[in-house]
Amino acid sequence: MPRRRADSAAAKAGAARARGPLPPAAPIGRHFTPRHKAPLWLKIAAVAVSGVLVLVLGTAGVLIMKLQENVTTAPLNAGVLADGRTKAPVEDSGSLQVLILGTDTRAGKNSEYGTAAESAGQGNSDVMLLMNISADNSQVSVTSFPRDLMVPIPDCKSAATGQVVPGQAMGQLNSALSAGPGCTVAAINELTGLTIDHFMLADFTAVKELSNALGGVQVCVNHAMYDVNGSFLKLPAGKSLVKGEQALAFLRTRHAFGDSSDLDRIKAQQYFLGSMVRKVKEEGTLTNLPKLYQLADVVTKNLTIDEGLANIPAMVGIATRLAKINLANVSFVTVPTEPYVADPNRVQLKEPSAGQFFAALRHDTALTKAPAAPSATPSAHATGAASTSGASGAASAAPAPSTRSVPATTTPAYDKAAQPIGVANASAIAGRATEVLQSLATAGFTNSWAAGDVAAQNETRVLYGHDMGDVAADIAKHFKIPASAVKSDPSISGVQLVIGTDWTSGTEFGKIVVPKDIVASTADQSGGCLTVNPLYYTY
Structure with missing residues (x-):
């Protein structure tokens, strides 16, 4: 509880007349001691600490405002x-x-x-x-x-x-x-x-x-x-x-x-x-x-x-x-x-x-x-959430719904052998589509073919045309390709699986391959001395 400031003698007298006689002083128990005035050094320290806090907080505010004013965006x-x-x-x-x-x-x-x-x-x-x-x-x-x-x-x-x-x-x-x-x-x-x-x-x-x-x-x-x-x-x-x-x-x-x-x-x-x-x-x-x-x-x-x-x-x-x-x-x-x-x-x-x-x-x-x-x-x-282009990682957004309904059974509501599926190789690895086509055939998608080697693409996608969303979703599920990579494309007839450079081997998507020697150096290495082009030597 904060101490009250000492009143002047005149103020005390006026207050006493207003209140009337004071009651007898309460006895001081043996567990109580009279309140002592705080020493002067403590008061000075308290004021100084308060002043420093105000100064620090004020300075911090000014510095933050200064930094904010510096910014160009x-x-x-x-x-x-x-x-x-x-x-x-x-x-x-x-x-x-x-x-x-x-x-x-x-x-x-x-x-x-x-x-x-x-x-x-x-x-x-x-x-x-x-x-x-x-x-x-x-x-x-x-x-x-x-x-x-x-x-x-x-x-x-x-x-x-x-x-x-x-x-x-x-x-x-x-x-x-x-x-x-x-x-x-x-x-x-x-x-x-x-x-x-x-x-x-x-x-x-x-x-x-x-x-x-x-x-x-x-x-x-x-x-x-x-x-x-x-x-x-x-x-x-x-x-x-x-x-x-x-x-x-x-x-x-x-x-x-x-x-x-x-x-x-x-x-x-x-x-x-x-x-x-x-x-x-x-x-x-x-x-x-x-x-x-x-x-x-x-x-x-x-x-x-x-x-x-x-x-x-x-x-x-x-x-x-x-x-x-x-x-x-x-x-x-x-x-x-x-x-x-x-x-x-x-x-x-x-x-x-x-x-x-x-x-x-x-x-x-x-x-x-x-x-x-x-x-x-x-x-x-x-x-594995979708990236900007939405083709990598685990399932996040389901493909557009098909007009066909898929019953809750293990048997699809379509004939796998009749579904047209093209496989485009955009992995930059010759022959990459072969094992993917073999896996499709083994799964019953026998009407599949190689759509040829195309320009390399960073992300694998499953594109589908009209009324083929359920087939595309099943193909993605077969290869464990994320649902976010399944995209509607009205220009596609049937389904097209585009194998990207993020899937360079095997028949199960998701294995990340870090290229050999991709790291040039790390920050803990001094790196020795840089080699100067002899054309710029001085002697």
């Missing part, structure tokens, strides 16, 4: 449907995907690195990294997409103009950024079957500021070098601490390492990121609030992010998930590629390896060490 997914509607996000899952983009725009502060003619507006994606955090927080993969990877580019709603930018049947992936970062998100979603949760878009200035905030990142090269034709990166042989302009030059150089290919540039970027992750982990940055605030201040000032990430809890949530992950389980991957058939100076996905890798990501499959233990709240990927 853009829509997460700019992909649009045929009717012009923006594609809706799918239900959240336990795993988390963050697309990290680096733009080569020369707009604003970046004009010192070239002219607007070289890269105006949003620019092109100089760096495309997809960070995937598993549902149980035991695994992180960082996947690099080459800037000259040829892929389908979807129609996108421009972040700048609000107008729909027509897509391309096959275009260079880094060009999708011209319609905003959400268009790159949409392109990679369709390419991988994933649903990216967030993006971060950095320009040249952001890279400099972030490397400065970290106090530099250690790198190592096997020979003294100077990139006189582009980034002007100059390093002595051995280890160096790079930050600011030097860190930016290290990430920008396109010719200094290996054979000067874009893939060797990606290796250098992965090397830099691995070193940065080790430094952040060793210094406890993700659990040190002052350091974390400093980084957050730099990030929010210099990055464009999606609206869902534009709040402090979301940022802290990602940092919390990353804080305790074993560096040996942070893997760096480059999407499997091969020379593009129409232009060997570009690359295309190498199948079936790319499809197998994307399937592993969709299913939260561990790329390093033992598979993760089941999470208390399993992700949609881990439990």
